[in-house]
Amino acid sequence: MSNTKENLFSPKNIKLLTAPLSRENPITVQVLGICSALAVTVKLQPAFVMAISVMAVVAVGNVVISLLRKTIAPRIRIIVQLVVIAALVILVDQVLKAFVYDISKQLSVFVGLIITNCIIMGRFEAFAMSNKAWPSFLDGVGNSAGYGIILIIVAFFRELLGSGTVWGYHVVPQFMYDIGYKNNGLMILPPMALIVVGIIIWVQRTKDKVLIEN
Amino acid sequence: MFSNRYIFTYASVMVIVVAAVLSMASQLLKPYQEMNVKKEKFQGILSAAEVKVSRADASDTYSQFIVEELAIDSEGNIVSRYAKGKQELGDIRPFDIVLRDELRVKQDAKNGKTSRSPLWPLYIMEKDGQRQYIIPLHGVGLWGPIWGNIAFKSDFNTVSGTSFDHKSETPGLGAEINTVLFQDEFKDRQIFDQNGQFVSIKVVKGGVANSSVPPMHGVDAISGGTITSNGVSEMLVNCLENYVPYITKNIKSHE
Numbered sequence: 001m002s003n004t005k006e007n008l009f010s011p012k013n014i015k016l017l018t019a020p021l022s023r024e025n026p027i028t029v030q031v032l033g034i035c036s037a038l039a040v041t042v043k044l045q046p047a048f049v050m051a052i053s054v055m056a057v058v059a060v061g062n063v064v065i066s067l068l069r070k071t072i073a074p075r076i077r078i079i080v081q082l083v084v085i086a087a088l089v090i091l092v093d094q095v096l097k098a099f100v101y102d103i104s105k106q107l108s109v110f111v112g113l114i115i116t117n118c119i120i121m122g123r124f125e126a127f128a129m130s131n132k133a134w135p136s137f138l139d140g141v142g143n144s145a146g147y148g149i150i151l152i153i154v155a156f157f158r159e160l161l162g163s164g165t166v167w168g169y170h171v172v173p174q175f176m177y178d179i180g181y182k183n184n185g186l187m188i189l190p191p192m193a194l195i196v197v198g199i200i201i202w203v204q205r206t207k208d209k210v211l212i213e214n
Numbered sequence: 215m216f217s218n219r220y221i222f223t224y225a226s227v228m229v230i231v232v233a234a235v236l237s238m239a240s241q242l243l244k245p246y247q248e249m250n251v252k253k254e255k256f257q258g259i260l261s262a263a264e265v266k267v268s269r270a271d272a273s274d275t276y277s278q279f280i281v282e283e284l285a286i287d288s289e290g291n292i293v294s295r296y297a298k299g300k301q302e303l304g305d306i307r308p309f310d311i312v313l314r315d316e317l318r319v320k321q322d323a324k325n326g327k328t329s330r331s332p333l334w335p336l337y338i339m340e341k342d343g344q345r346q347y348i349i350p351l352h353g354v355g356l357w358g359p360i361w362g363n364i365a366f367k368s369d370f371n372t373v374s375g376t377s378f379d380h381k382s383e384t385p386g387l388g389a390e391i392n393t394v395l396f397q398d399e400f401k402d403r404q405i406f407d408q409n410g411q412f413v414s415i416k417v418v419k420g421g422v423a424n425s426s427v428p429p430m431h432g433v434d435a436i437s438g439g440t441i442t443s444n445g446v447s448e449m450l451v452n453c454l455e456n457y458v459p460y461i462t463k464n465i466k467s468h469e
Contacts, residue, residue, distance in 0.1 A: 042385065073216035076225060087232045091239050098246035108382070185386050
């Protein structure tokens with residue numbers, strides 16, 4: 001173990017954090033976790049809380065799985081991963097219900113559905129099962145941050161155009177409504193989230209040609 | 215290789231550890247969660263009577279405005295009263311009655327499966343020297359439960375305000391029932407006709423103006439939210455009719 005005295009923030013570790021933000025983004029590149037991205041992005045606040053919740057589950061879960069990885073029998077590894085995810089999600093749900101009740105109501109079933117978020121199983125299986133705790137933690141934080149960023153961008157546009165607010169504060173001035181501006185009700189409906197995600201993917205691929213498949 | 219015995223032991227230990235952690239968390243957080251639910255109920259009751267209050271101040275404002283809580287049986291008798299912070303009659307605080315259960319008891323009684331007679335909670339508020347009666351509501355929308363509160367002026371006939379909420383109605387359509395726009399439509403509508411007959415308030419598809427429903431007893435439905443709108447209509451009849459004996463006995467007789 002002595003040859004692993006790697007710097008905590010070595011370039012390799014930093015890459016674990018930053019790659020999922022752009023080139024390996026779970027939503028726009030790996031196209032995982034789309035369902036919750038569609039559902040909770042009507043307003044910024046729930047999207048933010050969802051992002052934090054997913055971050056807590058992936059980061060802590062990754063560490064737990066990474067610590068246990070040598071003891072887990074391959075035959076039951078999926079069950080073990082699921083139990084860890086389910087336990088963490090229930091904890092997050094209970095904490096939200098106790099301390100941010102309003103937002104937990106808006107998120108309703110979607111916090112529970114973090115259990116089925118493919119990003120989490122994906123990270124456990126692909127990374128935490130074969131890496132040490134610290135890199136696993138960074139990988140979890142990086143991936144959930146990549147997920148969170150997309151959620152927040154989508155929620156920003158949907159809330160701004162759909163309700164005329166940002167983080168609950170009115171930003172579209174009254175005179176705009178007086179001269180005939182109307183909030184776009186379509187932005188509130190889930191299909192628009194898909195279209196916004198689509199636009200983000202389009203913009204990202206236009207800028208980064210590496211992502212374009214042949 | 216891992217032996218079968220190892221796998222079984224591993225799984226058992228894991229399940230026990232997880233169960234212990236979760237039940238501990240649940241026990242620790244329960245008081246906070248119950249407080250939130252209670253405060254939300256306070257807020258709902260107050261907001262029907264046009265008292266907007268933040269969650270933090272909900273319980274103080276509630277005890278300031280609500281002077282009496284009553285529980286009424288199907289014949290209109292008061293079986294429980296809670297006022298000024300103490301129980302004056304009966305053994306259950308009206309606030310703690312779960313309306314959904316009482317509606318189920320009512321349904322059971324209709325089907326001949328009587329277990330007990332249902333109790334109907336009623337909140338009496340004093341605001342600006344005026345008495346208001348607030349009735350909690352519970353019903354079914356398109357995708358799940360809908361609920362709310364309706365406040366009446368001192369004649370117990372004219373609506374002074376409503377608050378509705380829902381679990382999972384469609385955003386932009388049925389979910390509109392919790393908007394001010396829809397709730398304000400109910401103001402000044404009446405639930406008894408000129409002859410003193412109970413008619414409730416109907417949520418009318420296509421607009422009250424184009425229907426045979428008198429404007430006094432109808433509000434416009436939400437476009438595209440027909441089933442939720444019907445749900446609100448049914449909820450109103452189903453919940454308000456229980457109070458008719460009480461109203462005729464105690465309010466109308468004094469007019």
